[in-house]
Amino acid sequence: MSLNEVYSYIDRNSERFVKELVELVRKPSVAATGEGIEECAEAVKELMEKSGLEVKVIPEKDGNPVIYGEIKSERSSKTLLFYDHYDVQPPDPIEEWESPPFSGEIRNGKIYGRGVSDNKGNLVSRLKAVEAFLKVAGEVPASIKFVVEGEEEIGSPHLAPVIREYADLFSADACIWEFGGINRQGNPCLYLGLKGVLSVELRAKGAKRDVHSANAPLIPNPAWRLVWALSTIKNEKDEILIGGFYENVEEPSAEEIECLKKIPFEEEETKKELGLEQFLNGLTGLEALKALLFNPTCTINGIHSGYGGAGSKTVLPCKAFAKLDFRLVPRQMPDEILDKIRGHLKKRGFGDIEVIRYGSTEPARTPINHPFVRLVASAAERIYGKKAIIYPTSAGSGPMHLFRNWLKMPVVSAGCSYPEARGHAPNENLPINLFIKGVKFMATLINDFGSDLSEKL
Amino acid sequence: MSLNEVYSYIDRNSERFVKELVELVRKPSVAATGEGIEECAEAVKELMEKSGLEVKVIPEKDGNPVIYGEIKSERSSKTLLFYDHYDVQPPDPIEEWESPPFSGEIRNGKIYGRGVSDNKGNLVSRLKAVEAFLKVAGEVPASIKFVVEGEEEIGSPHLAPVIREYADLFSADACIWEFGGINRQGNPCLYLGLKGVLSVELRAKGAKRDVHSANAPLIPNPAWRLVWALSTIKNEKDEILIGGFYENVEEPSAEEIECLKKIPFEEEETKKELGLEQFLNGLTGLEALKALLFNPTCTINGIHSGYGGAGSKTVLPCKAFAKLDFRLVPRQMPDEILDKIRGHLKKRGFGDIEVIRYGSTEPARTPINHPFVRLVASAAERIYGKKAIIYPTSAGSGPMHLFRNWLKMPVVSAGCSYPEARGHAPNENLPINLFIKGVKFMATLINDFGSDLSEKL
Numbered sequence: 001m002s003l004n005e006v007y008s009y010i011d012r013n014s015e016r017f018v019k020e021l022v023e024l025v026r027k028p029s030v031a032a033t034g035e036g037i038e039e040c041a042e043a044v045k046e047l048m049e050k051s052g053l054e055v056k057v058i059p060e061k062d063g064n065p066v067i068y069g070e071i072k073s074e075r076s077s078k079t080l081l082f083y084d085h086y087d088v089q090p091p092d093p094i095e096e097w098e099s100p101p102f103s104g105e106i107r108n109g110k111i112y113g114r115g116v117s118d119n120k121g122n123l124v125s126r127l128k129a130v131e132a133f134l135k136v137a138g139e140v141p142a143s144i145k146f147v148v149e150g151e152e153e154i155g156s157p158h159l160a161p162v163i164r165e166y167a168d169l170f171s172a173d174a175c176i177w178e179f180g181g182i183n184r185q186g187n188p189c190l191y192l193g194l195k196g197v198l199s200v201e202l203r204a205k206g207a208k209r210d211v212h213s214a215n216a217p218l219i220p221n222p223a224w225r226l227v228w229a230l231s232t233i234k235n236e237k238d239e240i241l242i243g244g245f246y247e248n249v250e251e252p253s254a255e256e257i258e259c260l261k262k263i264p265f266e267e268e269e270t271k272k273e274l275g276l277e278q279f280l281n282g283l284t285g286l287e288a289l290k291a292l293l294f295n296p297t298c299t300i301n302g303i304h305s306g307y308g309g310a311g312s313k314t315v316l317p318c319k320a321f322a323k324l325d326f327r328l329v330p331r332q333m334p335d336e337i338l339d340k341i342r343g344h345l346k347k348r349g350f351g352d353i354e355v356i357r358y359g360s361t362e363p364a365r366t367p368i369n370h371p372f373v374r375l376v377a378s379a380a381e382r383i384y385g386k387k388a389i390i391y392p393t394s395a396g397s398g399p400m401h402l403f404r405n406w407l408k409m410p411v412v413s414a415g416c417s418y419p420e421a422r423g424h425a426p427n428e429n430l431p432i433n434l435f436i437k438g439v440k441f442m443a444t445l446i447n448d449f450g451s452d453l454s455e456k457l
Numbered sequence: 458m459s460l461n462e463v464y465s466y467i468d469r470n471s472e473r474f475v476k477e478l479v480e481l482v483r484k485p486s487v488a489a490t491g492e493g494i495e496e497c498a499e500a501v502k503e504l505m506e507k508s509g510l511e512v513k514v515i516p517e518k519d520g521n522p523v524i525y526g527e528i529k530s531e532r533s534s535k536t537l538l539f540y541d542h543y544d545v546q547p548p549d550p551i552e553e554w555e556s557p558p559f560s561g562e563i564r565n566g567k568i569y570g571r572g573v574s575d576n577k578g579n580l581v582s583r584l585k586a587v588e589a590f591l592k593v594a595g596e597v598p599a600s601i602k603f604v605v606e607g608e609e610e611i612g613s614p615h616l617a618p619v620i621r622e623y624a625d626l627f628s629a630d631a632c633i634w635e636f637g638g639i640n641r642q643g644n645p646c647l648y649l650g651l652k653g654v655l656s657v658e659l660r661a662k663g664a665k666r667d668v669h670s671a672n673a674p675l676i677p678n679p680a681w682r683l684v685w686a687l688s689t690i691k692n693e694k695d696e697i698l699i700g701g702f703y704e705n706v707e708e709p710s711a712e713e714i715e716c717l718k719k720i721p722f723e724e725e726e727t728k729k730e731l732g733l734e735q736f737l738n739g740l741t742g743l744e745a746l747k748a749l750l751f752n753p754t755c756t757i758n759g760i761h762s763g764y765g766g767a768g769s770k771t772v773l774p775c776k777a778f779a780k781l782d783f784r785l786v787p788r789q790m791p792d793e794i795l796d797k798i799r800g801h802l803k804k805r806g807f808g809d810i811e812v813i814r815y816g817s818t819e820p821a822r823t824p825i826n827h828p829f830v831r832l833v834a835s836a837a838e839r840i841y842g843k844k845a846i847i848y849p850t851s852a853g854s855g856p857m858h859l860f861r862n863w864l865k866m867p868v869v870s871a872g873c874s875y876p877e878a879r880g881h882a883p884n885e886n887l888p889i890n891l892f893i894k895g896v897k898f899m900a901t902l903i904n905d906f907g908s909d910l911s912e913k914l
Contacts, residue, residue: 155769194517195671199769208732212881213782214652214852216754218727218736218745223757223779224691234681236806270675275665279675288675297673300680301772306759307780312612312815314657314782314854315758322680323764325670325771349693358769395671397771424669 006132006443013128014436020047021124021435022104024086025113031064031087031154041065044086044123044148051127052134053146058166063158064150068169072143076450079143079171083403083411084123085152088115089424092335096426110429117421119178121430121438123148125416126176129442141450145172149399152178155199155359156399163402174372174410175403176445181417181434183389185264186382188441191413192373193365193393194400195296196328198337199358202226202345204320210306213314218398222320223305229350230322233298233341238281240298242344248331252294255368256392259287263389265289292395297307297327324359335362362401364411365393372410379444380414383437416441463900466589471893475568477504478581478892479561481543482570488544488611494521501543501580501605508584509591510603515623519617521607525626528587529600533907536600538629540860540868541580542609546571546881553883567886574878578887578895580605582873583633586899598907602629606856609635612656612816613856620859627892631829631867632860632904638874638891640846643722645898647835648870649830650822650850651857652753653734653785655794656815659683659802661777667763670771679777680762687779687805690755690798695738697755699801705788712825713849714743721845722746749852754784780815784854791817819858820851821868829867836902837871840894873898 010017024047029040041057044067050399053069064087070178091101099105101114111121122229126146133140147170149159163170204222211219252260267288271279279288301324304371306317326337332446342355366373368390377388394413404411417436422428467474481504486497498514501524505512510526517523521544548558548571556562558571568578583603586679590597604627606616620627639645661679668676691697707715724745728736729754736745758781763774799812823830825847834845851870861868873895 139776197771199771201769208730211731213754213756213758214784214854215749216756216784217748217752217852218740219731219758220733223760224687227684227687227757227760228693230681230684236685265675272666273665275678276663276677280677283675291674294671295674297670299670299673299771299773300678300684301670301770302762302763302765302774303680303684303777304761304765306757308759308761308778312654312658312780313758314756314780316756317759320760321765323769325769327671327673393869395674396669397671 003444003447005136006447007440009136010128010436010439010443011134013142017124017128017439018432018435021116022106022111024120024124025104025111025116026102028102029087029115029150030090030350031151032090037064037087037150040086041067041150047124048127048146051131053130060151060158060162064306066150066159066162066165067146067148068316069146070144071140073140073450075139076142078449079145079172080446080449081145081147081170081175081403082126083175084126084146084148084178085119085150086117086148087150087153089153091256094152098427100447104332106432110431111435112427112429114428116430117417117428118423119152121417121435122178122415125435126442127436128439129446132439133446137144141447144446145170152398156361157359159399160402163406164168167407170407172409174215174449176376176415177400177411178415179417180413180415181421182384182417183264184266185386186384187386187389188384189389189391189412190373190376190380191391191394192368194363194396194398195393196332196334196361196363196401197397198326198328198334198360200231200324200338201339201356201358202322202324203354203356204229204352206318208318210318210376211316213316219316221316223317225350225353226303226305226320226322228349229353230300232348232350233344240296242340243347244340245296245337249296249329250331252290252392257290259390259392260286260289260293260366263289293391293393294329296329297330299325301325328363330363330365333362348451361399362399362405364401364404366410366412368392370410373412375448376412376414376445379448383444460901460904462593463589463904464897466593467585467893467896468898474585474896475889475892478573478578479563481563481570481577481581482568482573483559485559486544486572486607486883487547488521488608489547491794494544494607497543498522498524498534500551500880504581505584505603508588510587515614515619516620517608523607523616523619524603524605525623526603529598530589530597530907532596533599534630535906536602537903538602538604538632538860538866539583540632541583541603541605541635542576542607543580543605544607544610544611545575550883553796555884563889566890568892569884569886571885573604573887574874574885575880576609577873578874579635582892582895583899585896586903588608589896589900598904601903602627609855613818614816616856617859620863624864627864629866631906633833634857634870636873636874637870638878639841640721641723642767642875643841644842644843644846645841645871646846646848647830647833647837648848649825650853651820651853652820652850653791653820653853653858654790654854655783655785655791655817657781657795657798657846658813658815659686659779659781660811660813661686661809663775665775667775668773670773673773676773678773680774682807682810683760683762683777683779686802686805686810687757689805689807690801697753699797700804701797702753702794706753706786707788709747713749716825716847716849717743717746717750720746720848735765735822750848750850751786753786753789756782758782785820786905787820787822790819818854818856821858821861823861823867823869825849827867830869833869833871833902836905837898840901873903
């Protein structure tokens with residue numbers, strides 16, 4: 001079997017592949033609301049079976065099912081695992097869509113629909129690569145596993161116990177993560193890590209009920225307490241003041257800095273699009289990119305207390321809350337950070353402020369010099385005809401640590417998307433040619449992985 | 458004419474007086490929504506005419522009409538002005554009323570209804586005192602003026618220009634303010650001042666739109682900027698840090714402290730009712746009361762930015778606002794304080810935060826040793842048979858400065874209410890006996906004012 005025969009099969013069947021993707025896009029699967037989840041999970045199961053995988057539906061406790069699929073290779077001892085998700089973001093604001101979000105309409109060579117780029121296009125491209133090998137050669141160059149969850153867009157709250165329980169079943173030599181694509185210059189981009197995240201809510205309480213603000217000299221104001229507490233957590237220079245927060249955080253290595261220098265950073269475009277004269281602290285160029293990818297953060301996602309209507313109201317509120325997320329970098333563990341937040345507040349006299357924990361994920365990163373990174377880059381460069389751009393990490397978060405830190409496999413995120421895909425926004429889309437190229441990219445990757453190229457893994 | 462004849466007239470007509478008050482209560486007049494304002498203003502005009510006053514309806518520019526009434530005395534050169542309002546607070550939450558808020562139902566000797574205590578009961582008690590003199594003696598012991606506005610409950614936003622325009626018409630030797638009553642021990646309480654207030658909104662802006670919180674290292678967060686700005690305005694000891702804020706603020710005089718010592722302060726009851734272990738900064742006793750009445754304040758009435766729903770959302774908001782009120786004491790002028798707030802923010806590096814001005818009133822206070830205070834106290838003590846309690850000022854705010862500072866008259870607030878009246882709350886009420894006593898109190902006051910007792914004014 002030559003890889004060219006596989007490419008040829010992909011080309012011959014591209015119309016059907018598009019049809020299968022469109023059909024999947026037509027199944028709503030909004031994790032935030034539960035809309036269509038069950039039906040879509042069933043469709044994913046069928047599509048995986050149709051693509052030649054042996055499929056097992058793993059129920060999550062209190063969550064949406066994980067669809068697991070595998071096919072063993074006779075000629076390779078290596079196993080490659082794909083992590084994907086079938087759930088999508090809510091389609092709001094619906095009125096801004098040019099075609100219904102779950103129609104999968106094709107216009108000007110692009111498929112439009114919620115989830116087509118994030119993550120159904122990637123999922124289908126990977127399944128169709130497997131199918132191509134099976135149809136052309138009757139076997140796969142490496143053993144393949146798929147873990148396809150249904151709660152990625154809401155923070156994968158129930159995935160960890162599944163990973164623990166099925167650690168043996170999911171074991172593999174390497175993992176391809178769910179996202180990725182080419183940049184504006186056409187270079188394929190690979191992402192070697194994700195930040196961790198810890199989401200919390202701080203709650204301050206005052207009197208039993210709101211009182212008239214004339215009583216301000218006597219009645220504690222939880223809005224003030226929350227403001228004061230928050231102001232001890234981060235200063236105006238954006239430095240996080242929680243004792244030990246930066247403990248163990250390492251500066252990027254020389255190698256990582258070299259990677260950063262090769263990343264085209266659309267600084268002016270971003271500022272213009274967001275109406276900003278400058279980035280935070282006047283950061284520019286390499287320093288800005290370095291901060292974006294390597295700095296841990298503390299963000300107020302929301303703060304609310306008291307009156308919010310028109311004009312004024314002389315009220316002294318009885319409660320206040322702020323929602324915060326902390327983005328974490330390697331060696332910052334959510335449990336430890338939570339302890340440090342609580343300890344900090346107590347130490348600074350804010351022991352009365354309750355800290356509620358929401359979701360968290362650990363940071364995860366695969367070293368730049370890992371052979372698997374070179375293998376993925378090589379496959380990408382052959383398909384896209386341009387140098388692969390390596391992001392030592394993405395600025396985002398996700399459950400990558402379950403595979404990287406717990407199951408101990410190298411993880412690279414690479415896929416078939418592009419900068420205009422509008423993931424999470426109205427008119428999400430995926431060009432058909434990029435989708436088909438993505439199938440070939442994944443086929444190449446699987447082939448390389450099963451061949452001598454992966455010997456060093 | 459003896460005052461006893463007037464009291465006798467009041468007793469004989471008490472049933473009708475109650476009926477007239479109930480009828481007025483039945484006219485909704487919610488300034489916040491405009492409900493029933495016009496009809497109630499007309500009813501007030503008729504009631505004032507029926508009580509013997511010459512009435513003039515003064516339209517407010519963009520506001521509810523001010524009803525002005527007067528009657529000249531032949532035998533006294535002194536003029537006493539009553540400030541009242543016919544508008545009421547919204548009746549919400551309606552479901553907590555035992556009878557409909559605008560029914561004026563009488564149960565167990567009490568009239569129930571929104572506005573019966575604040576301020577329709579006081580208004581009617583004053584009008585009926587005037588009527589009593591006219592019916593019994595055909596004249597009033599002193600010239601009487603009424604300024605009855607319709608926007609007190611929304612901060613009297615349009616009253617100032619009316620006061621300026623009609624300064625001559627409204628001129629008087631002294632003013633009785635709208636509120637007051639007996640305390641739990643039955644002592645009549647007189648209030649000699651109000652704090653000023655300045656309401657503002659601070660607005661911080663970030664990017665053009667909300668962004669994903671993964672971008673936190675680069676994108677300014679207006680919620681953080683607002684938190685930092687606020688934390689420079691007041692510290693955890695409740696000290697306001699705006700340069701010059703406390704300039705010219707005077708400590709209470711020895712005489713005022715003596716007054717404070719005579720005020721029964723229901724400290725433990727208040728804490729218990731509000732579920733507080735202690736007041737702000739552990740204040741107790743005289744110190745707490747002194748702070749309540751004499752300290753200027755800065756209150757966050759509301760603060761809002763970003764996500765406020767259940768759980769967490771990884772969003773970085775693009776705007777944030779906080780509503781604040783500053784309560785001001787004599788010699789703190791709203792215009793100057795506003796300049797100081799803006800200057801402070803600029804100086805502290807928060808010139809990007811917009812300061813929007815809402816309503817304001819100046820502080821106002823009549824000296825304890827003013828003869829008019831003694832005159833009102835004397836009348837009250839004869840009617841209620843208990844020592845009058847003098848509050849050098851109330852902790853609240855209102856347009857008193859228009860009469861005290863602009864029209865230069867001494868102002869005392871004294872009325873017919875009581876601690877269980879539930880003003881601004883469901884089941885607002887006024888006992889009939891207190892209402893009738895209030896008519897007599899006002900008659901006594903008018904009589905004293907026109908007699909030798911007021912010579913020293």
